[in-house]
Amino acid sequence: MDTPLEPQTAVSTLVSRYFRALDERAFETGWTAAFFTEDAAVRAPVGAVRGREAIAAQAEEAVRRFDRTQHMSTDVLVTAAADGATADASWNALMTHLHPDGRIFTVGGRCRAALRRTAGGWRFGDLSITPVWTDGEPPHLPPRA
Known part of the structure; x- marks a missing residue:
């Protein structure tokens, strides 16, 4: 099956850059604009949020529970x-x-995303992260309101 290489390469790069930003804690003001549409939604084990500000707050809080993280992606389709x-x-x-x-x-998880091409390139409009397996003790999450 022939598929255009440009979206494959561009989206694979977006995924890698997003995971790298999390690991390097590259959380400058407005950092999510490089990855998400303004109305984007994220569903992850730590909760579901909508909008860039909420996505930033959730990601930053989740990553900062740890001294270090390393996110790796493979088999981007x-x-x-x-x-x-x-x-x-x-x-x-x-x-x-x-x-x-x-x-x-x-x-170990599976990720799915719906993306839109914007003036700045491809952006996640919807992103879900679903754990398939875990090893070790997860962080203790604050009780949900």
């Missing part, structure tokens, strides 16, 4: 719409987290 304005993507992820006391918590 992209299906672009015929008009080239939208795409769907899925990939596997291995997410390793180092607790402050040195214990490791690892998650």
Whole structure:
């Protein structure tokens, strides 16, 4: 099956850059604009949020529970719409987290995204992260309101 390489490459790069931003804690003001549409939604083990500000707050709080993280993605599959304005993507992820006391918590997961092509390039409009397996002790999450 022939698929356009440009959306595949661009979306794969977006996924890698997003995971790298989390690991490097590159959380400058407005950092999510490089990855998400303004009305984007994220569903992750730590909760569901909508909008760039909420996504930033959730991601920053989740990553800062750990001393270090390393997120790796593989097998990014992209299906672009015929008009080239939208795409769907899925990939596997291995997410390793180092607790402050040195214990490791690892998650193997699957990610799915709906993307839109914007003036700035491809952006996530909807992103879900679903754990398939875990090893180690997860962080203690605050009770939900």
